[in-house]
Amino acid sequence: MVSKAVINSMLFLRIITLAASVTTVALIVTDIAKIDDTKMKFQDLIAFRYVVAVASIAGAYCIVQLPFSIYHVVQQKRLIRNGFLPEFDFYGDKVISGLLATGIGAGFAVSIEFKRLFDQIFDGSSISKHDPTRSTITKFYVRGIIASGVLSAAFLAMFVGSFLSSFNRNKSKGIFG
DSSP, X not given: OOXXXXXXXXXXXXXXHHHHHHHHHHHHHTOOEEETTEEEOXXXXXXXXXXXXXXXXXXXXXXXXXXXXXXXXXXXXXXXXXXXXXXXXXXXXXXHHHXXXXXXXXXXXXXXXXXXXXXXXXXXXXXXXXXXXXXXXXXXXXXXXHHHHHHHHHHHHHHHHHHHHHHHSOTTXXXXX
16 A cells, blocks of 8 residues: 555645646747737747647646546555556556656757857847847747756656656556566
8 A cells, every 4th residue: 555645745746747848838838029010939940839739738637547546545455456547557657757858958959059040149249138029039938948957857757757657657567477
């Protein structure tokens, strides 16, 4: 039997992962830069689309897991008792952790590199630091960096949860079976 603290922690970590994933999606989807007549949106960058997809998958996974976690916390037993849920938690948490890590890498890489590139372009031109075009582009990529940071919170919560889900696995199985 798993302790109540582990079960409560798993529920709390799933809620944090869900909240951070939803926040990431909201930050990226509403990130729009308007320069003259041109709009730059998250759809224009494949990496930002990937970050949104990963955050959406993680959020959907948490939404599926929440009712089972709540039942486990309240009743102190599993809803489905054939050993499927602990295995699903264990492997699902690992897969989602890996996806979140790749989403963070993609989001940070594109945001930081493009922000640095545009800063170098603007520094070499006659555009001042207070020009609206420069600040619009900078804000666009800074928001991507912030969204990737929030996604990092989702990853950390899921990563810790993946360790805790190993305690929830069926104890009757051996180390390799």
